Amino acid sequence: MTRIYLSPPHASGRELDLVADAIASNWLAPLGPHVDAFERELALATGTGHVLALSSGTAALHLALTVLGIGPGDEVACSDLTFAASANAIVYTGASPVFVDCDETWTIDPGLLDEALTARRAAGARIRAVVAVDLYGQCCDYDALRAVCVRHDVVLVQDAAESLGADYRGTPAGSQGDIAAFSFNGNKIVTTSGGGALASAREDWVTHARKLSTQAREPAPHYEHEEIGFNYRLSNVLAALGRAQLEVLPARVEARRAINARYRSLLADEPGITFMPDAAYGVGNHWLTCITVDPGAFGADREAVRLALEAEDIEARPVWKPMHLQPVFAGRDVVGGDRSAALFRDGLCLPSGSALTPADQERIVSVMLAAAGR
Template identity: 50%
Template sequence: FIDSEPYSWNMSPAALGEALAEAAARGKLPKAVVIVNIFGQSADMDPLLELCNKYHVPVIEDAAESLGATYKGKPSGTMGKYGIFSFNGNKIITTAGGGMLVSNDIDGLAKARFWATQARDQARYYQHSELGFNYRLSNILAAIGRGQLKVLDERINARRAIFARYAAGFSDLPFITMMPEASFGRATRWLTVLTIDPDAAGVTAEQILEELQAENIEARPVWKPMHLQPLFTKSLYYPHAATSCSDYLFANGICLPSGSNMTEQDVDRVIEVVRHSVGY
């Protein structure tokens, strides 16, 4: 697993370079590199793609959280061999579940569609020469998704406005740092995320989450890094620097309510509770 870097919170090119060099030396390069774009922001794709091309490793771009984000003017999710999007119920637009696979590999897409629709052979009866799956999105849910695509820009603008209001509400608190927006692209601000310096604030992220919960406000920690998951404790991990960036984000990060329909009053209430929890 590859660490994040601090300017976009996405995959670290430095850590990936180290991992691929070691894998090449062992003669065991990965079958693919999955670049995950978290919280509505693209990873720094150019150096990551350059490294993967150097070692002839294909890239799968996981844009589940970054639909509508851009990287140097290019849509997030369109720069790897394959791109993956999610339409889960918590995403910026939704079909209540499911997602989308995109690629310029026409043959690969045809194979994926074949597997996703039960891998049925072309016959008058049900016949299967390969193991298939039932990953089809229903016509009704697909229609909902097509309708929601029309309001994607509106949703992005709403999320960015919510983020900006939070940022203004915490601007005088030096121990709170909002998730940065990297200079190479435009984030959707799918979720408003911040980190807190517990030593300077006198409280931890967990304590703030507990106070928000006491006020019936749903907030969450940031994603737990894969190398910290019990399933993967024996897996290799390559940090960005001497101190792991993703470990720090997990220990000190908070995801605040960010729904597109939040009112200014809703956001202000969350700000008030967070400020109260740190004594302001």
């Protein structure tokens, strides 16, 4: 049988037309009319005001922190339960991450963040920014986070790499932080093969990031540089691919939500299976459907289920390993951590691609149940 992947790309059917246009125009290098159009369309889709298309979501996070002036000696609070890129970007600047555990929504806990900011200030340190990660398509509680950040005078960076198409209290994901990063990696709902974007209502921040993303070249006929820059721009060809994908974003999000609902229905009566909660303050895009497995109640642990799926050529993955448990971040400060560690121990991401069929889901669930002896 055909392998079922966790979150494969799903073409809209328009990609060849727009990529062919980019090639025919000979705009094959970074920048070009499709990049400009992609930025405008992203700004409209996310309500973020100003958008800069980049080579990756990691580049967007790095530039966000750089334009904020984060550097050596600074500290940045970061969601503990996340992909490594969220924390790596902090280290790129020379700053130190302080990891903060999640709450019941699996996203950063505002109360623990408040504790972290208070404790670091009392210790004579200063956390200058917060990287809040929208996890598996669900936004953080930004009203609560905003109140904490204002009280402590820190900037709120929204890692929206996984939440494009979700909403928070009726507003599109990505517009809640002071500055935001998106990812268009191959496993995302919208992909440019590899790519990302920086977004903010602050035009000056995006303008500065735009300059830094092209090696910080000054406006001179020769190559003049007063700052250290980076080679982070998105190519015109890949932007054309992204535009074709962005056209069908609502349909792709609707499909992922339907897949999540179908999993919930198929597993509703199975003891020991718990789904990632839906936060009351918004509607996630359900980029990935995630569960926790209680081995005592279900009859098999998370790893046994994952291996049973893999044996049937079905890709599933553990929930993100928390940053405080990663060897590369050993010894870094962490506030809490037990909840994230438990989610990693028991959590499993199920195949969630927007082209997944009901028959595929029935096959997946039947293998899961067989692993538990049902």
